[in-house]
Amino acid sequence: xxxxxxxxxxxxxxxxxxxxxxxxxxxxxxxxxxxxxxxxxxxxxxxxxxxxxxxxxxxxxxxxxxxxxxxxxxxxxxxxxxxxxxxxxxxxxxxxxxxxxxxxxxxxxxxxxxxxxxxxxxxxxxxxxxxxxxxxxxxxxxxxxxxxxxxxxxxxxxxxxxxxxxxxxxxxxxxxxxxxxxxxxxxxxxxxxxxxxxxxxxxxxxxxxxxxxxxxxxxxxxxxxxxxxxxxxxxxxxxxxxxxxxxxxxxxxxxxxxxxxxxxxxxxxxxxxxxxxxxxxxxx
Numbered sequence: 001x002x003x004x005x006x007x008x009x010x011x012x013x014x015x016x017x018x019x020x021x022x023x024x025x026x027x028x029x030x031x032x033x034x035x036x037x038x039x040x041x042x043x044x045x046x047x048x049x050x051x052x053x054x055x056x057x058x059x060x061x062x063x064x065x066x067x068x069x070x071x072x073x074x075x076x077x078x079x080x081x082x083x084x085x086x087x088x089x090x091x092x093x094x095x096x097x098x099x100x101x102x103x104x105x106x107x108x109x110x111x112x113x114x115x116x117x118x119x120x121x122x123x124x125x126x127x128x129x130x131x132x133x134x135x136x137x138x139x140x141x142x143x144x145x146x147x148x149x150x151x152x153x154x155x156x157x158x159x160x161x162x163x164x165x166x167x168x169x170x171x172x173x174x175x176x177x178x179x180x181x182x183x184x185x186x187x188x189x190x191x192x193x194x195x196x197x198x199x200x201x202x203x204x205x206x207x208x209x210x211x212x213x214x215x216x217x218x219x220x221x222x223x224x225x226x227x228x229x230x231x232x233x234x235x236x237x238x239x240x241x242x243x244x245x246x247x248x249x250x251x252x253x254x255x256x257x258x259x260x261x262x263x264x265x266x267x268x269x270x271x272x273x274x275x276x277x278x279x280x281x282x283x284x
């Protein structure tokens with residue numbers, strides 16, 4: 001029908017499954033999925049990746065002779081800042097942990113599966129508790145197949161600084177994050193990160209106006225823009241050290257991180273991203 005065909009890649013399949021060890025790269029299912037992926041990339045008029053390294057990925061797969069790199073574009077995930085701020089006011093929760101201003105609250109919002117390596121948060125919590133620090137608390141929002149295993153670890157180690165809050169409706173997340181002092185991103189160390197970083201929670205975290213600490217490679221977004229800190233992957237020691245940096249940070253310096261997070265969130269507002277998408281759709 002001579003319609004323009006635009007494909008958007010928000011996650012790399014089956015590469016993510018291969019990287020996480022769920023399937024072998026030489027398995028029949030992987031080969032079929034790679035073939036389908038390549039077929040789609042070849043047929044598109046425009047190919048949008050939400051991560052910045054889409055062209056590098058195609059080169060690494062050896063597909064650049066069949067997939068025109070000129071049609072590969074990058075438009076990140078983002079956030080509706082107006083709605084986010086509205087939800088802070090409209091959808092609040094009465095939770096003593098969230099409302100407690102006597103503690104340093106570290107917020108995690110996301111799935112409790114292997115890829116996110118939430119166990120690293122618990123191991124970090126144990127280290128901080130063993131150091132005798134009693135006014136740092138991790139509030140974990142989300143669910144997943146490892147939830148019971150994580151709760152068991154917390155119980156066996158008598159962790160008093162971990163609270164599992166379960167899954168909440170998305171509309172409550174802005175208020176929850178706004179009440180914390182630090183947002184946390186954890187994940188399994190993977191070569192996939194070299195292609196870019198575009199987790200949805202990252203933009204919620206920025207819009208909350210609170211710093212982010214991450215043990216995943218955020219492509220210098222946190223450190224260079226001074227809205228957070230990137231630490232060594234899968235290391236509870238490094239994560240604990242980074243948390244204590246913010247915990248002990250003078251208010252003036254901490255406020256700079258908060259303000260920077262808000263400013264950077266503006267760059268990922270849906271209004272701006274929609275303009276980018278419109279440009280991609282309309283260009284020849």
